[in-house]
Amino acid sequence: MAGTIRVRATASGDTTEVQSLIRHPMDSGFVKDAKGELIPAHHIEVVEFEHGGKTVFTALWGPAVSKDPYLKFSFKGGKAGDELKVSWVDNKGASDSLVAKIQ
């Protein structure tokens, strides 16, 4: 699946700041479509960020997270040129992952 994840990781000092944007509908299961039928819930459940073989951050998301979710956090460690792996899985079993270079 091409390009659902965009991530920018910037190292400064001993911490790395990560900003990510994932393209996903994040349907809550409460919204009706034009015909008045309920759109079933379809949302990302887990997002994991890995650095140096270790998980540095895990996001557990419910349907209340906005469409095309944005996330910003920082973690200790990581330097320019290191790899950061981002992967997600949603409630229908779809998934994507991306390896980005820390800047």
Next chain:
Amino acid sequence: MHKRKYSVGITMERQMTEFHDAPDAVRRTILKGAVVGGLASFGLGAFPFPAFADVDAKQWPGDAFKAKSEAETLKALYGKSAEASDKVSLDAPEIAENGAVVPIAVATTLPNVTGLAILVLENPNVLAAAYKIPAGAQASVANRLKMAKTSKVVAVVESGGKLYSASKEVKVTVGGCGG
């Protein structure tokens, strides 16, 4: 002998065309996928790609996400209740014009933070997002949430085995759960 050679030639030829066809078909599918994905971003999630996830979906706390109250959620998620603390800061707008996208940021100066959760008390399901922060990560998170209506937003931080919280009322003029 001669005949046999001929038939081998045919087979080889067929194999070669097949070989040439295959990448084409793949390319076509990829192109199609790219176009559809570009037109409708919500089409993307539906592609039947094999799950190569190294993410374990089982760690998703389904019970916590179904809870209808703050106490229930925290019990399902951490098995305890939170106390208010001024060391947890919750950054949310006073008035959110669009309930579908409410920017919310949580930060804390508490040490040994292992978990963080954001709750919107008036939403159909209270828990919006939970984060697991392995040691070494700094506890500050920003994301965007949906809010059905004006509600108290609660940020909960798990630090040293205890829960601390901060809350803020966010007014919503257009709800995010019903168009």
